[in-house]
Amino acid sequence: MEIFIEATQEKATALAASIVAGSIAKKPDLVLGCATGRTMDRLYACLIEDCQKRGLSFSEVKTFNLDEYIGLAKEDERSYAYYMNQVFFSKTDIQLSNTHILDGMTSDFEAECRQFEAQISVSGGIDLQLLGIGQSGHIGFNEPLSSLGSRTRDKKLMRITREQNKAFFNNNVEEVPESALTMGVGTILDAREILLVATGEHKAEILAKALEGPITAMISATVLQLHPACKVIVDEAAANQLATLEYWKS
Numbered sequence: 188m189e190i191f192i193e194a195t196q197e198k199a200t201a202l203a204a205s206i207v208a209g210s211i212a213k214k215p216d217l218v219l220g221c222a223t224g225r226t227m228d229r230l231y232a233c234l235i236e237d238c239q240k241r242g243l244s245f246s247e248v249k250t251f252n253l254d255e256y257i258g259l260a261k262e263d264e265r266s267y268a269y270y271m272n273q274v275f276f277s278k279t280d281i282q283l284s285n286t287h288i289l290d291g292m293t294s295d296f297e298a299e300c301r302q303f304e305a306q307i308s309v310s311g312g313i314d315l316q317l318l319g320i321g322q323s324g325h326i327g328f329n330e331p332l333s334s335l336g337s338r339t340r341d342k343k344l345m346r347i348t349r350e351q352n353k354a355f356f357n358n359n360v361e362e363v364p365e366s367a368l369t370m371g372v373g374t375i376l377d378a379r380e381i382l383l384v385a386t387g388e389h390k391a392e393i394l395a396k397a398l399e400g401p402i403t404a405m406i407s408a409t410v411l412q413l414h415p416a417c418k419v420i421v422d423e424a425a426a427n428q429l430a431t432l433e434y435w436k437s
């Protein structure tokens with residue numbers, strides 16, 4: 188694991204975006220695992236700028252999104268499918284047929300998740316997986332006690348997770364769906380490279396547990412310690428509870 192500490196949120200997300208852009212420059216048909224959330228907003232904004240002003244092309248890039256709420260249609264502006272189209276895809280030259288997001292309206296979760304895993308395999312596997320981290324320590328929506336070998340499946344969301352995401356639901360936690368479809372921890376670990384981005388003081392405590400604590404299914408992000416090619420990009424605020432802070436700063 189390598190940890191990069193940047194002075195500000197803006198610098199951290201710009202660095203993450205430059206790593207993604209560099210990977211696409213090396214492999215134009217990159218298979219990119221996409222994440223959602225406020226952290227990713229800025230990262231996608233940087234990539235859009237690279238695309239619109241600096242000639243970065245997504246025309247051959249394939250994407251697989253980490254997760255989707257159960258019960259929200261892709262036309263629903265609170266769904267991750269809608270978010271991805273609005274915030275990222277529609278502003279780049281990506282082909283929508285190359286983008287893959289779990290269908291939160293499916294009546295058959297198992298078949299949907301099996302098909303999603305099969306599509307990842309057919310694409311040759313995920314080259315670079317973007318990740319944020321939730322307050323519960325989740326990656327994707329892998330809540331505490333998710334099996335560290337889990338594959339894509341449905342998952343009940345914790346109250347803390349629903350609270351964390353209520354801003355997108357009229358600030359009303361009751362409106363946040365109770366469950367989601369998510370790539371499994373094992374699915375995420377299969378990616379060739381992983382890029383975890385975390386910014387802000389509110390991420391400091393869980394980040395320190397995730398990166399430096401014992402590996403436990405109680406905090407699915409701790410499994411990243413097992414990945415041979417995981418980069419973590421943080422701002423100073425998110426880094427400030429790391430016991431190894433000085434080591435990574437110097």
Ligand code: GLP
Pocket residue numbers: 222223224225226227253254318319320321325326327328348352
């Ligand atoms: C949601 C997503 C996660 C994401 C997390 C962090 O819970 N399912 O994949 O990492 O939000 O979001 P934010 O960047 O808004 O803190």
